[in-house]
Amino acid sequence: MITIKEYVAPESLEEAYEILMSGKTNLILGGFGFIKMGSRAVNKAIDLCNLSLDYITETEDEILIGAETSLRALEINDIIRNYCGGVISQGVSNIVGVQFRNMAKVGASVFSRYGFSDLLPSLLVLDAKVRLYKGGLMNLDDFLERDFEKDILVEVILPKKKGMAVYDCIRKSTGDFPIINGAIFKGENGQYRIAIGSRPQRAKLAIKAAKALENGDDIEAVVEIIPEELHFGTNIRGSKEYREDMSKALLSRMYGKVGV
Amino acid sequence: MNMTLTINNKKVTLDIKPDEVLLDTLRANGYLSVQRGCDTSSCGLCAIWVNDEVVLSCTYLTVRAANKNVTTLEGVQKEAKEFADFLADEGADQCGYCAPGFIMTVLAMAKELNNPSEEEIYHYLNGNLCRCTGYKGQIRAIKKYLEFKNN
Ligand SMILES: Cc1cc2nc3c(=O)[nH]c(=O)nc-3n(C[C@H](O)[C@H](O)[C@H](O)COP(=O)(O)OP(=O)(O)OC[C@H]3O[C@@H](n4cnc5c(N)ncnc54)[C@H](O)[C@@H]3O)c2cc1C
Ligand code: FES
Ligand code: FES
Numbered sequence: 001m002i003t004i005k006e007y008v009a010p011e012s013l014e015e016a017y018e019i020l021m022s023g024k025t026n027l028i029l030g031g032f033g034f035i036k037m038g039s040r041a042v043n044k045a046i047d048l049c050n051l052s053l054d055y056i057t058e059t060e061d062e063i064l065i066g067a068e069t070s071l072r073a074l075e076i077n078d079i080i081r082n083y084c085g086g087v088i089s090q091g092v093s094n095i096v097g098v099q100f101r102n103m104a105k106v107g108a109s110v111f112s113r114y115g116f117s118d119l120l121p122s123l124l125v126l127d128a129k130v131r132l133y134k135g136g137l138m139n140l141d142d143f144l145e146r147d148f149e150k151d152i153l154v155e156v157i158l159p160k161k162k163g164m165a166v167y168d169c170i171r172k173s174t175g176d177f178p179i180i181n182g183a184i185f186k187g188e189n190g191q192y193r194i195a196i197g198s199r200p201q202r203a204k205l206a207i208k209a210a211k212a213l214e215n216g217d218d219i220e221a222v223v224e225i226i227p228e229e230l231h232f233g234t235n236i237r238g239s240k241e242y243r244e245d246m247s248k249a250l251l252s253r254m255y256g257k258v259g260v
Numbered sequence: 261m262n263m264t265l266t267i268n269n270k271k272v273t274l275d276i277k278p279d280e281v282l283l284d285t286l287r288a289n290g291y292l293s294v295q296r297g298c299d300t301s302s303c304g305l306c307a308i309w310v311n312d313e314v315v316l317s318c319t320y321l322t323v324r325a326a327n328k329n330v331t332t333l334e335g336v337q338k339e340a341k342e343f344a345d346f347l348a349d350e351g352a353d354q355c356g357y358c359a360p361g362f363i364m365t366v367l368a369m370a371k372e373l374n375n376p377s378e379e380e381i382y383h384y385l386n387g388n389l390c391r392c393t394g395y396k397g398q399i400r401a402i403k404k405y406l407e408f409k410n411n
Contacts (some may be wrong), residue, residue, distance in 0.1 A: 004279035007261075007323045018392010029321070031303050036281075036319050045278065047324065099307050173373065175302075175386050184287045 001037055009047040016046050017133050017152055028152055031070070032106020033100060037098035041110060049155035053107070063158040067107025069096055071119070074106065083158065084126060085258075087183055091122045096175055111145055112151040113202050116177045118250065120203040121145070122167050125185035129157040144179040144202050163187035166257040169198070170246055172237070179238040180246050190214060194254075196226065196247055200235040209251070219255050223248035263326045267291065268335030271384050274322075280283055282317035282325060284310065293333035293360040297389070304388035307361035314368035316387075333360045336363060339367055346405040352397030358390040370409060378403070 010016040020026050026044040029035065035042075056077045063079055065119045074080050081089045095101055095118050109119050110130060118138075128140040133152040140156075144232035169181035179196045185193040192210040197203030209225040227244035234240045264273045265284070276285060283306045286294045297305035299318050306317040309331040333340055340363050347353045347363075362385070367385045369376065376384065381402055390398065 002279060004321075007321070012345075032319055032321055042279075049324070078338040093383070097304055097365075098384055099304060099314045099387050100301050101316050101317075102313050103319060130267060209273055210343075 002035060002042065003044045004039075004046045007047065008044050009050050013083055013105070013152060013154065014134050015050060016048060017161045018050070018149040019044055019046050020152065022151055028111075030105040030144045031100075031103035033096075033104045034108070034112065041087075041203050048107070048152070053067070058160070061103075062121050063160065065106055065156040065158070067105060067153050067155060069106045070099035070102055070198045071104045071106065072108065073097060073245045074119070075101060080220075084161060084163060084165040084185065085164060087122045087126070087185075088119065091167040091169075091181070091183065094118045094171070094178070106156060108154055110140075111151075113148075115202050115205060116181075116198045118167070118169065118178060118181055118197075121181055121183040121195040121197040122165065122236070123156065123158075124203055124205055125183045125193035126142065126161060126166055127157050127193070129159075130142050131155045131157065141205055144204070149229050161185065161187060162189075163191070164258055165193075166254045168254045168257070170250065177237060180243050181252055182247075182254060184251070186258045194226075196230055198237075199230060199232045199243060199247075200237070201233060204230055206230055208250075213255070219252055223251045224257075226251055261323070261352045262385075263323060264324075265325045265327065266329045268331060269316075270327075273411050276322045278321075278323055280322045282310075282322050286317060286324040286330070291332045291334055295357060295360055295378075297357075297361075301325065302387075302389070304365060305358055307364045307388070309364060309368060312368075312371070315363050331364075333364060335365060336364075343367065343401070346408070347381040347398065348400040350397040350404070352393050352401045352403040358388065358392075362388045362390065362398070366405070370406060375410070377404070379403035 023043045024223040025042050029045050029047045040178045053068035057064050057068040073095050075089045123140055130143050131137050131154045135151050163186050165185040167183045171178045180197045182196040192213040194206040194210045195203050206229050208229045209222050212222045226247045232243040295305040298370045301316050307314055308317045311328050365388050397400035
């Protein structure tokens, strides 16, 4: 069970960060979906609702997504749906149901770096960056390698890449957590990016496999690189060996869909 | 702590705890259509609307609904009955425990999606579990209801 002693809705990011750092059990509220599942005593729960972080906007060369944006907004927003084949919308549309996605937030989903995330593989292949209040701007793949450090994720930034991307996953039933998931990007300039998630660890880029595709290697040979390049493990949803095999099928499927 | 919100078009001031969720607040104040199922965002039984958006009341902190409009099944009785008649005609309601959350989600879908395909209907209702019916009757009822609404 989760208990909260005090609810605060600060008027600035600076204030939110100060409150976050002022007590060990203070935390930032996202949509409350994952926090609710846990068991802890929270002193101050910090709501970012007054900070105008619920937005999806674009500039000439970037798309900016505020931390308070809901997963449902990512699913139905026209900018996101029309960006690189709508890969981000495809991924998040698998998460629980519409009611849940109306509540769950982008900032929480990215900052938490869950291994099973259906958002991270798409963001990785699109070369997303994250802006943290204290940590500043950094590439998502660097952020995913880091240990947890208290901070506030302010926005996700997508470079406007030209190309097509596809998300896919294997799950026991719709709405369940994925057994394995991933995304592939194929650029107009022939560049490939491949990310595999739910290994069950955090999503990771498969750099060697992508290079092999760029070199024109056959997909049947390239899929064999994935279990060599990325580490897989066992959890309640699938064994290491199953995931290794399925990673090949997943890549082959995504490659077929992204346009050969 | 005191907060003011609107429930089914009625402005109310309530004394709540910071970790209270809307499911508990609403039931404690007599809105008994709101059901508890999984209590962990997985079944859709507790679905209500906040500012016309369908959400899960088991996971929505009450304090966050301050100055917002909360709608439960009691607040949309006319539309709910209209759709529930289609459910009954299709034999798509058995124990009925899932019905309030299901109906609130269907009514939200009817407002949000224009002429949805069967696939879109299934997708929208992914978050609503029903242990009794097997869903087929519910899909028939939704299609007939939407057809009726469009004519
Ligand atoms: C039943 C269930 C099934 C799920 N299934 C899936 C699934 O299949 N695929 C999938 O991808 N996800 C799934 N999820 C995870 C869901 O997407 C998460 O709830 C979500 O990613 C976290 O978002 P939230 O808004 O609920 O965060 P919260 O629960 O509010 O917060 C999660 C964590 O992030 C921190 N936080 C929140 N906002 C920020 C911020 N801006 N900066 C820094 N830290 C922050 C919080 O302090 C907390 O530690 C599931 C969740 C549930 C409850
Ligand atoms: S009780 Fe809220 S989703 Fe199950
Ligand atoms: S009718 Fe019994 S759970 Fe749906």
